[in-house]
Amino acid sequence: GLRGRLDYTERNLIEKWFHTLKQRIDRFHTSWVGSRPSVQQWLEQFVHYYNHQRPHQSLDNRTPVEEELN
Numbered sequence: 447g448l449r450g451r452l453d454y455t456e457r458n459l460i461e462k463w464f465h466t467l468k469q470r471i472d473r474f475h476t477s478w479v480g481s482r483p484s485v486q487q488w489l490e491q492f493v494h495y496y497n498h499q500r501p502h503q504s505l506d507n508r509t510p511v512e513e514e515l516n
Contacts, residue, residue: 458504459504462504463496466496467492467496470492474488496510497509497510497511498511
């Protein structure tokens with residue numbers, strides 16, 4: 447927020463997300479042979495998977511979408 451305080455819980459979750467994204471991009475980068483539009487499609491699929499299908503340990507094995515609905 448604007449109060450200048452850092453919420454480490456949120457920061458840690460964001461760092462975990464970036465770590466997961468970086469791992470996937472590293473794997474993706476070493477094997478990709480597709481076009482630029484296909485990269486956009488892959489990223490959209492990853493975001494959907496990450497938010498709707500992949501359970502997160504920090505969310506008691508719920509997805510971010512399930513957590514948002516609570």
